[in-house]
Amino acid sequence: MIRFESVTKRFANGTTAVDDLSVEFLEGGITVLVGSSGCGKTTTLRMINRLVDPTSGTVSLGGRDVRELPAAQLRRGIGYVIQQAGLFPHRTVLDNIATVPTLLGWGRRKARARAAELLEVVGLAAESGKRYPHQLSGGQQQRVGVARALAADPPVLLMDEPFGAVDPVVRTLLQDELIRLQAELRKTIVFVTHDIDEAVRLGDRIAIFRTGGHMVQIAPPAELLARPADDFVAGFLGAERGLKLLSLISLQDVPYEPIAAVRTTDTAAQARAEATGRWLLAVSPDGKPAGWLDVHALDGSDSIGQAALTPVRGLTDADSLLSALNETVSSPTGMAVRVDAAGVLVGASRDDVVHAHQRSLA
Amino acid sequence: MDLLSKLVAWLTSAGQWAGSEGIAQRLFEHVEYSLLSTLVAALIALPIGLFIGHTGRGAFLAINLSGFGRALPTVGIVTLVFLVSGLSMTPVYISLVALAIPSIVTNTYAGMAAVEADTKDAARGMGMTGLQSLWRVEVPLAAPLIMTGLRLATVQVIATATIAAYVSFGGLGRYIFDGLAQRDLTQVMGGAVLVAALAVAVDLILAGIHRVLFRHRLT
Amino acid sequence: MTIEWGWLTTHTDDLLALTLDHLATAVPAVLLGLLIALPLAVVAHRVRPLRGLLLGISNIMFTVPSLALFVLLLPITGLTRTTAIAGLTVYTLVVLLRNTVEGLDSVPAKVREASLAMGRGSLGTLVKVEFPLALPVIMAGVRVASVMTISLVSVASYIGYGGIGQLFTDGFQRSFPTPVLAGVVLTLLLALAADAVLVVVQWLCTPWIRKGARA
Structure with a gap:
């Protein structure tokens, strides 16, 4: 869909930002460009919408040289999202989102209706449309940035460190939203970041750039983590490369077995009768794991609901092998508790089963 | 073209420069008036600017008062003070000082206000008193803008000091007023060119000093 | 100093006429200055090498004594209001040009780039994004330029278009302080009123600044 052919960009001051790049970014997927600052990843991105023109080589979009069209058209x-959103401070949120539709001559009413619709898509309240950008939090501004880029429903989205300026909790939230949106919209997204975890989380393919504008390797995350092309890539992926790889593997194929459990509404006597060891899983009345119960700490006949429970995280099939490993280490029984999509207990995987599955992949 | 050659002739004739009515003397007087006025204005305006900048108190009043000062018609002030106090340099100095104060106050205040709160916080945190923070941190940081204010004021005063001739004193304004009275356009132009040249030259000198003083700064 | 209040009451019509005359010179001068400064500022903002040159020229023009400038304009535009307006316009440029360039500089690069990246042309970005965001700084310049011009108009009484300044010459010739004081006060009031009007105009033009920080 997006194709670079022998593209080189040298700036007036003599630095080579991109050096002889030939690559194709696939349609309908997220390609993440990652590398330390000054590696040419942002320049590569900006050559797609011609904010930068290559010194030599051609960039084409859907088979057409990007230079065929006037830059503005x-x-x-092409949707474009940047760090701190680059929102227009003097326009309301709604007007910001409606910018491109207005430029395309949709008419005010239609553009605003579309903008209002997008507010909802990116999870913002309708009232925020009347606000000015500075009245929103950083995370909300970033959502407006995404909405603005999506307004005219462009097939291609360019995102330049869009979540770089928000705190880690909000960033994770925004990443989840992007994954959810992308599952629906199937845009061709090129995403620039220097955060390798973000790249692994979001990317269908990851391209690693090295200072001087060389693209060293491009591959799906699992392949990249399993077989880094050289020491530079391995170093960039970090010391926990193996664990990152596990984060990409789902629990779908990890077997589980039934597990005994008591309800939090049961009595201590019932719990003692059920227990085979010191720890017993407690579930809430609706069947969701509530925590691990220490049978030894139970006294008298008070109901379980009052006892202190050690926290548990129920894992779905979509969760990663890494989180299962984490559960086997942190739970007092070495069990990873499994739930269905609704969060209801279905069983548990023993630590040796999880480990065996992990070894079978190597 | 004719006017230009006359102007050059006027400026370059040797007799024009010497004597008690010569350009050299007029130039000296002009510099004297301007320097004295700017100095007095600085003595009044700097403490005000520093005070409101440091304490943040009275900023609104001071900024608006200096805006008010900018609106004072110099000719009117000179005439008024002249009619009240009689023939002396007082009217000239009063109006020139009034002219110079606003630029110095606003720039000093702006320079002080631009010092980041974090920096002042750090100064306090290291145990500096308010006065120490003022002299060791805030004033040095505000210095470039304060200097810009002084430059602006000086240039304005030099360009306006021609007013001295209006109440029959010297300075380069003599050529402009005499030229007007004698319908001698060359002389008017000569005076104007000399005033502008003096203002530009002084501005360049001050800019040079500015550059040397703040050469280690980024801005 | 004795003020003859009687003179004031018998001359209210004259004072009003002079004030209007004052405005008839000052307002066009500032507007014309703005008309010239805006495009020049765009050039100075975009073409770095020209910036120093343009600002330098306007600075030098500022140092020419105002009376001399009017006299020098006489051979070109004659004894007309145009001469007064043209002369005053030259002085407004120094403030208007500097503030407009600074205002354009203050527009965050990211915002400008976002506008271009969304497919707005260079001119569209200038008009719809850069000028509105530079407005507070430009308006600060317009306020200073207006106040300055209103106080300078009186110098043009030499060529007969000094508005309120007429009172200074008048009082000077007759050694009569009352009209001079009236003129000074009137000039100040006019400057104050003009400034107030501009503050309101700016307030109306920048709704995004009125809204407080995040709610």
Whole structure:
């Protein structure tokens, strides 16, 4: 879909930002460009919407050289999201989102209706449309940035460190939202970041850039983590490369077995009768794991509901092998508790089963 | 073209420069008036600017008062003070000082206000008293903008000091007023060119000093 | 100093006429200055090498004594209001040009880039994004320029278009302080009123600044 052919960009001051890049970014997937600062990842991105023109080589979009269209017309068909959103401080949130539709001549009413619709898509309250950007939090501003880029429903989205300026909790939230949106919209997304965890989390393919504008390797995250092309890539992926790899593997194929459990509404006597060892899983009345119960700490005949429970995290099939490993280490029984999509207990995987599955992949 | 050659002739004739009515003397007087006025204005305006900048108190009043000062018509002030106090340099000095104060106050205040709260906080945190923070941190940081204010004021005063001739004193304004009276356009132009040249030259000198003083700064 | 209040009451019509005359010179001068400064500022903002040159020229023009400038304009525009307006316009440029360039500089690069990246042209970005965001700084310049111009108009009484300044010459010739004081006060009031009007105009033009920080 997006194709670079022998593209080189040298700036006037003599630095080579991108050096002889030939690559194709696939349609309908997220390609993450990652590397330390000054590696040319942002320049690569900006050559797609011609905020930067290559010194030599061609960039094409859907088979057409990007230089065939006037720059402004090209850009109206490409969504662009940047750090701190680059929102227009003097326009309301709604007007910000409606920018491209307005430029495309949709008419005010239609553009605003579309903007209101997008507010909802990115999870913002309708009232925020009347606000000015500085009245929103950083995370909300970033959502507006995404909504603005999506407004004219462009097939391609360019995102330049869009979540770089928000705190880690909000960043994770925004990443989840992007994954959810992408599952629905199937845009062709090119995403620039220097955060390798973000890259692994979001990318269908990851391209690693090295200072001087060389793309060293491009591969799906699992392949990249399993077989880094050289020491540079391995170093960039970090010391916990193995664990990152596990974060990409789902629990779908990890077997589980039934597990005894008591309800939090049961009595201590019932719990003691059920127990085979010191720890017993407690579930809430609706069947969701509530925590691990220490049978030895139970006294008298008070109900379980009053006892202190050690926290448990129920894992679905979509959760990663890494989180299962984490549960086997942190739970007092070495069990990873499994739940269905609704969060209801279905069983548990013993630590040796989880470990065996992990070894079988190597 | 004709006017230009006359102007050059006027400026370059040797007799024009010497004597008690010569350009050299007029130039000296002009510099004297301007320097004295700017100095007095600085003595009044700097403490005010520093005080409101440091304490943040009275900023609104001071900024608006200096805006008010900018609106004072110099000719009117000179005439008024002249009619009240009689023939002396007082009217000239009063109006020039009034002209110079606003630029110095606003720039000093702006320079002080631009010092980041974090920096002042750090100064306090290291145990500096308010006065120590003022002299060792805030004033040095505000210095470039304060200097800009002084430059602006000086240039304004030099360009306006021609007013001295209006109440029959010297300075380069003599050529402009005499030229007007004698319908001698060359002389008017000569005076104007000399005033502008003096203002530009002084501005360049001050800019040079500014550059040397703050050469280690980024801005 | 004795003020003859009687003179004031018998001359209210004259004072009003002079005030209007004052405005008839000052207002066009500032507007014309703005008309010239805006495009020049865009050039100075975009073409770095020209910035120093343009600002330098406007600075030098500022140092020419105002009376001399009017006299020098006489051979070109004659004894007309145009001469007064043209001369005053030159002085407004120094403030208007500097503030407009600074205002354009203050527009965050990210915002400008976002506008371009969304497919707005260079001119559209200038008009719809850069100028509105530079407005507070530009308006600060317009306020200073207006106040300055209103106080300078009186110098043009030499060529007959000094508005309120007429009172200074008048009082000077007759050694009569009352009209001079009236003129000074009137000039100040006019400057104050003009400034107030501009503050309101700016307030109306920048709704995004009125809204408080995040709610």
